[in-house]
Amino acid sequence: MHPEKTRRPGSQSRSRKAESPTNARSGILAAGNWIVDRVKLIDAWPAQDALANISAESISNGGGPYNVVKDLAKLEAPFPLEGLGLVGDDPDGTWIFEDCAANGIDTSQLDRHDKLPTSYTDVMSVRESGRRTFFHQRGANTALAPAHFDFSKTNARIFYLGYLLLLDKLDRAGANGKPAAATVLARARKAGLRTVIDTVSEESQRFADVILPCLPEVDCCIMNEFEAERTTRVKLDTEARRNTRNLRKAADILLEAGVRDLVVFHFLEGAYVRKANGAEAVQGSVRVTQVAGSSGAGDAFAAGFLYGWHEEEPIETCLTYGVSAAAASLRHPSTSEGVRPLRNCLTLAKRMGFLHRT
Numbered sequence: 001m002h003p004e005k006t007r008r009p010g011s012q013s014r015s016r017k018a019e020s021p022t023n024a025r026s027g028i029l030a031a032g033n034w035i036v037d038r039v040k041l042i043d044a045w046p047a048q049d050a051l052a053n054i055s056a057e058s059i060s061n062g063g064g065p066y067n068v069v070k071d072l073a074k075l076e077a078p079f080p081l082e083g084l085g086l087v088g089d090d091p092d093g094t095w096i097f098e099d100c101a102a103n104g105i106d107t108s109q110l111d112r113h114d115k116l117p118t119s120y121t122d123v124m125s126v127r128e129s130g131r132r133t134f135f136h137q138r139g140a141n142t143a144l145a146p147a148h149f150d151f152s153k154t155n156a157r158i159f160y161l162g163y164l165l166l167l168d169k170l171d172r173a174g175a176n177g178k179p180a181a182a183t184v185l186a187r188a189r190k191a192g193l194r195t196v197i198d199t200v201s202e203e204s205q206r207f208a209d210v211i212l213p214c215l216p217e218v219d220c221c222i223m224n225e226f227e228a229e230r231t232t233r234v235k236l237d238t239e240a241r242r243n244t245r246n247l248r249k250a251a252d253i254l255l256e257a258g259v260r261d262l263v264v265f266h267f268l269e270g271a272y273v274r275k276a277n278g279a280e281a282v283q284g285s286v287r288v289t290q291v292a293g294s295s296g297a298g299d300a301f302a303a304g305f306l307y308g309w310h311e312e313e314p315i316e317t318c319l320t321y322g323v324s325a326a327a328a329s330l331r332h333p334s335t336s337e338g339v340r341p342l343r344n345c346l347t348l349a350k351r352m353g354f355l356h357r358t
Helices: 064-074 091-103 139-143 180-190 206-218 225-232 245-256 297-310 316-328 342-352
Strands: 029-033 035-042 054-061 081-089 106-113 121-127 131-136 158-164 194-199 219-223 262-267 270-275 280-284
Touching: 029 064, 035 091, 054 064, 054 091, 054 121, 064 081, 064 091, 064 158, 064 297, 081 091, 081 139, 091 106, 091 316, 106 139, 121 139, 158 180, 158 206, 158 225, 158 297, 180 194, 180 206, 194 206, 194 297, 206 225, 219 225, 219 297, 225 245, 225 262, 245 262, 245 270, 245 280, 262 297, 270 316, 280 316, 297 316, 316 342
Parallel strands: 029 081, 029 158, 035 121, 081 106, 158 194, 194 219, 219 262
Antiparallel strands: 035 054, 121 131, 262 270, 270 280
């Protein structure tokens, strides 16, 4: 039974579960932050009390689970896509349901909250650099709790949860001293799903307290270099990323803390993965010459990587899928509109070339 103050909407998007030809698990269930992003393209980031000019603006999907499943839909992933979370009983919430329906994303576990608004973010993206700054309304996401998760209702193979540090009730420690997210992840694994976590790049010292206790229930941990450095205390600035030594050191800390299969780091120059069995791979970014906006590029990387992981591709291939999807997303200021079918993303990446990594 769901907590009070939530209700299931009357209409749902088309379910893709029937596409699975066998009883084997298939697909990705993405849960956590469901957000409407209002992206504003500005000429420069202003000083305090100064003015910046907005040259363009758009509304798009935001939040890890929403971005990942929509990117996977645009990549034409050959497996079911499902969403789980809370939105408001408002026009933004309706927009999310309609957008999911248009992209074939199952919303049977996406509920409405009757008192809190749909979460939204004002994204200020600088035209020349592609750098962005976020102003966030947490909204209905603050009410997402363990009781909203029912893994008997899904046949997905992978459970993605994001963003930790931005999910108030799931970040909060329970009676066992661990974040409630750890309990949710344990339930997902018990139900037979492989678990993935992603986090948000917040300015705080909470990373170790929230992330580390969850890791024994995590099969795949995805982070950017900022999040990885805050969690492990291993220096991962530009100079430290020139070889894999510090990346390996940070990944090993997370594996020793409990990650069961693999740790994935993505950053400006490329991406790195290390498996619990000691295998590792590194991949340079695509040589993108023009960046329309970097909002959502990290989630596009995650979508590409998880596409390959779901299909049991080698980790090197998963990384190539990830950086290629990220490069495609950079061509548009919104989160997902630049993403194209995987074959097109790979063709684009091959044409533009990759940065070499050592």
